[in-house]
Amino acid sequence: MTKKHTSPVTPPLTLEQAHEMIHKLMERIAELEDRLKQNSGNSSKPPSSDGPGGIPPARPRKRSGKQRGAQPGHQGQRRQRHPQDERVSVTPYFPAAECACCGGNMLNHTKPHRVHQVFDLPEVSYFVTEHQLFRATCTRCINTDEAMLPDTVSHTQMGTNLLSYIALQSGQFHQSISQIQRQLQQHFGLHFSRGAISEAQGRVSAMLTPTYQAIKQQVQSAPHIHADETRHQRGGERRWMWLALSKVAVCFMTAFGRGQDAARRLLGELPETSALVTDQYAGYRFVATEQRQLCWAHVARNVAAIADSSEQVNHPVGARLVLLADMVFRTRHRWENGKLKHEQYLRRLRRCRQSWRVQLERGMMLCSSRYRGRCRFLLQDDDMLWTFLTDDRLALTNNEAERALRGYVLWRKGSYGVWSQRGELFRQRILSLVETAKRLGRCPQQWLRSVIRACIEKTDYPIPEELCVSSHSG
Known part of the structure; x- marks a missing residue:
């Protein structure tokens, strides 16, 4: 192996050259020292890079002098008694039949003086519906016919609840396919290959197409929009995950690059009455100055x-x-x-x-x-x-977009990225549903189940009223 030799620095020959070299070295030292001082308070580095000790906030608050924890007069929060329904089993306890003092008969009260409820989880399992298809033969012409699977039955081995569970374990709880595979085995006793789980995510992605289109249209027509982007990996390629959100919806989009073309594809034709909140990135320069607010x-x-x-x-x-x-x-x-x-x-x-x-x-x-x-x-x-x-309703910062991107960043750190177009589509669509559900105050699981059930059973596709552009008032 040959060693790579670097050319030595030419020493200064005159006093002017020495002064020039000293000046350049001082600038270089200052630049390196400034890099060492970078943290989440004076650069774009995430707070997790500051280390356990962290850094003092840029705008420190004055100490109030109060001790940590609940203050005098604070009303504590206690769990309310669970209402009586089919999930509650009652076990009554009564005192002894004879009085411990005089031996007289004890008369039980009609109402308990204390109620102690213990919550627990059932043994989780799964159930299988076996659809048996038979053949029949004509007794006259010996023609054989066979039954067909109804259109309202899933043509795969996964039903509505299982498909929604697999999709949300990734999109909401940031689990990789291998982790989902182990969860299915450990919690339910189900054995599915990683390929089957990936295919299930692809099927959910196709079912979410109308939902994703409604979310994107709502965001593009909103009066106030926040946008941001972060790195995204597909195989060995570096790509970008874009995000745009409004008051009620969040739209994710994967793109090859970070240029204006991707930003235009995400934001569409921005209405003249809309305002966009972003950082100083030049990819948003196509937006008019009076319609843009910097973070x-x-x-x-x-x-x-x-x-x-x-x-x-x-x-x-x-x-x-x-x-x-x-x-x-x-x-x-x-x-x-x-x-x-x-x-x-x-x-x-x-x-x-x-x-x-x-x-x-x-x-x-x-x-x-x-x-x-x-x-x-x-x-x-x-x-x-x-x-x-x-515009008094316009936000000073782009923190909403950064908070919405946080879930994807955690997912990216805990997995190996995606390897196909199908994986990219699934990520942008399931993340859009999960983050939009948060802003609407809806349960992502119930929403996703209703979408999958409608697609399997061929019923009306559910689109929340808040995502209908015609009825949206901003």
Whole structure:
């Protein structure tokens, strides 16, 4: 094996060359130190990368002086008595028939003085419905005919409940196919191959096609939309999982890339009355400036990185930008809590916007080259930072989209990705149903069961009224 030799660094020959090299090395050291200081508070790194100790929050709260736990006067929460139905079995207990003091007869009360209920789970098993198809032969012409399986019976070996269980174990509880296989064996005594489980997910994916289309249409026509994206793996290829959500629906979509084509396919023709909340990613640049709101949580992390940088010249500008970003959040929260009138709210934010622009212009001149571009981009996108001033219902951050993506990120970490188009379609559709059910306050299991049952039994397909675009009022 031959060793790879790197060319040695040419030493400086003059004093000017030495000064130039020192300057470059100092910039390189500052850049490496800034990378070491990166955390979830000043970069796009997830909080899980901060380690067990974590980092102090960007906007620390003042200590209240109270001890942890319930405070005096707090009304405790207790489980209510389960109503009497077929799931409750009653076992009465009575005192002895004779009095322990005098030996007299004891008269039992009609109502118990105390009720103690113990909840338990039954022994879970499965049942099999065997459909026997017979042949019949004509006694005159010896013609043989055979019975056909009814259309209302599943043509596979999995029924409605089993299909919904397999689908939700992946989409809601982030289990891999191997883990689902072990659960079926351990909990139910069922033995299915991983291929059979994957095929079952593909069948559920096909059944969810109308549901997914309704969710996507509702999101694309909503007045306020949040969008985000994250990495997605198919085999050895890197792809992207996109997400767009509205007040009542969440739509996932897999794509080959992270460009504008994928964003256009996800968002469709954005209505002129709609507003989009995103980060500063350039893939959303096709959206008009007046229809786009940048996430202030991302902006706060960007300016926190300037304040935490190693170069002293960045500190004053970064610290002032952090204070102004914090003022935006505090003013918004005070107005939402009713502590500020609307006129005061707008007046303070307009003053804050003026100071914000001044500090960004100073940063373009005073900050190091590493952060000048960050200040310049924020100044160019200034109009998109303050769109919320024209629409009080518009959110300051894109946290809703990031929270909706969290379930997929956990699923991605615990599995090996997907290996086919069928797997990608299943992921985007089951995730859309699960996250939409959360926003609608519905049970994902009941919704999915009704969809599968309608497809198997050939009945009316269930579409929630909230997803009908014609009846949606925003």
